[in-house]
Amino acid sequence: MTAVSAIGGLFFGTLLALARLSSIKWLSTFAAGYVNLMRSIPLVLVIFWFFFLMPLVLQAMGGSERPVQIGAERTAYITFIMFEAAYFCEIMRAGIQSIPRGQVHSAYALGLTYGQAMRLVILPQAFRNMIPVLLTQTIILFQDTSLVYVISATDFVGAASKIAQRDGRLVEMYLFVAVVYFVICYTLSYLVKRLQKKIAVIR
Secondary structure, eight states: OHHHHHHHHHHHHHHHHHHHTOSOHHHHHHHHHHHHHHTTSOHHHHHHHHHHHHHHHHHHHHTOSSOOOOOHHHHHHHHHHHHHHHHHHHHHHHHHHHSOHHHHHHHHHTTOOHHHHIIIIIHHHHHHHHHHHHHHHHHHHHHHGGGGGGGTOOOHHHHHHHHHHHHTOHHHHHHHHHHHHHHHHHHHHHHHHHHHHHHHHHO
16 A cells, blocks of 8 residues: 555656646646645545545435445545645655756757656656655655554554454554554665665765
């Protein structure tokens, strides 16, 4: 779930970043409104809203007799991608704006269009500059995936909870979950810091 949500969030987040930087007023306004909305409400509420309200919305739109069943797993993937896209958008927007404007003018001087300049010149540099921040956000995403437990989707925390209730080992199982999360997140954070130092030296 972390991998799919990170890839999907980065893809749509990059599109949102380009939209926010667009000179088309309605497009930049829509992107800004979406980002500000998603960044202003808790992820758990987004999950709840989509899980409980979207079936009713689809029922009203389609005119069906019963609410359209989306499912917990599909809800989790969609909401995580939607939510993370807003955060990846701001990261990528900062990365794009960190590239000197002279790069864009040089690309235009070579005969490249705006789309080609972004795809071939600006975005590759922006991705490289933002790799440590993108990976840090992915670590946060990994921690947030435990929230799917609230809609009864079975993940690591949910599985541990079921075992704990079955065997009466609440303290042991939740302590085990905490240790696993700590080891994984600490290791990834350490690797991100090393990568950040390496990128700084290369610069």
